[in-house]
Amino acid sequence: MDSPEDRLNAFLGHAVGDLGAAISATLMLVGDRLGLYRALAESPATPAELAERTRTHERYIREWLANQAAGGYVTYDAATGHYALDDAQRLCLASPDSPVDLAGAYYIVEAAFHALERTTDNFRTGQGMEWGEHHACLFHGTERFFRAGYHAHLMTEWLPALDGVVDKLSQGARVADVGCGHGASTLLMAKAFPRSQFIGYDYHADSIRTANERARAAGVSNAHFAVADAVGYEDEGLDLVAFFDCLHDMGDPVGAARHARQALRPDGHCLLVEPFAGDAVQDNLNPVGRVYYGASSQICVPVSLARHGPALGAQAGQARLQAIMTEGGFGRFRRATQTPFNLVLEARP
Structure with a gap:
């Protein structure tokens, strides 16, 4: 049987995940309004490349991409420094006519x-x-x-x-x-x-x-x-x-x-x-x-x-x-x- 401490830690882990989702909700809207998901769906990009494509500020894009990667909404290749959308992410985030927008x-x-x-x-x-x-x-x-x-x-x-x-x-x-x-x-x-x-x-x-x-x-x-x-x-x-x-x-x-x-x-x-x-x-x-x-x-x-x-x-x-x-x-x-x-x-x- 789990100890009270184990149950507390498990609940906190769950709650931190929800907190991360909540604070990221506005960033989802930013990504949609500025076309960041759509641009990333076209091809992988570094923060500087994505900023150039979308005419946005690189420093903000760097932070946005890291947030999205931490949440599993974009993928990150540490070897190349590129961020990308996989097929599932592209379908849900960059395709308004998909089964789930x-x-x-x-x-x-x-x-x-x-x-x-x-x-x-x-x-x-x-x-x-x-x-x-x-x-x-x-x-x-x-x-x-x-x-x-x-x-x-x-x-x-x-x-x-x-x-x-x-x-x-x-x-x-x-x-x-x-x-x-x-x-x-x-x-x-x-x-x-x-x-x-x-x-x-x-x-x-x-x-x-x-x-x-x-x-x-x-x-x-x-x-x-x-x-x-x-x-x-x-x-x-x-x-x-x-x-x-x-x-x-x-x-x-x-x-x-x-x-x-x-x-x-x-x-x-x-x-x-x-x-x-x-x-x-x-x-x-x-x-x-x-x-x-x-x-x-x-x-x-x-x-x-x-x-x-x-x-x-x-x-x-x-x-x-x-x-x-x-x-x-x-x-x-x-x-x-x-x-x-x-x-x-x-x-x-």
């Missing part, structure tokens, strides 16, 4: 620090914080982090896992993407299925403006975006209603489910993508659960409580989500597929 996720961390005073007050009072009250870096970071997963999985795994949906979309379907944010998921589907019509809804007007700008810039004519909450849009006869990583944030998730059920055709589908979670707390005491509980307590729960909602949180789990959809009028519910970060659920009338 790790650098993009740190903008969500930045937003949590912007909201720190409000978060502290919320813990005391039980009050909430609307999505639109957050710093704009949250909207940017959320889009980047989740868009990477959509690029990796939506077309190849998630939609094909739904019963007959790809055929309907190929022939021409009507789709609503509820809680669409900047429209990353909507535009991805619209580009893949030009015969279908897509409408994205979000109650955050600035996000809808951005989504419409993205659609125009991409030349996508079969996707449009409008300001509406999850119980306020007026569509009917839809073939697919999608909720991407948003139902757990809502003030009235049962109402959102009921509204989606009423908007769907009798043979329609509801796609529910949620953060991966088990049904019990102990199922989620792992690194992925830690990330999601952290985001949930500072972002997801406050958004729901701001509207006097049930605050499902980002680790709601399949059983609770099924209960929500069933109460909303759906008769069939199943887990269509999953990833380490997502539950992909299908509800049908």
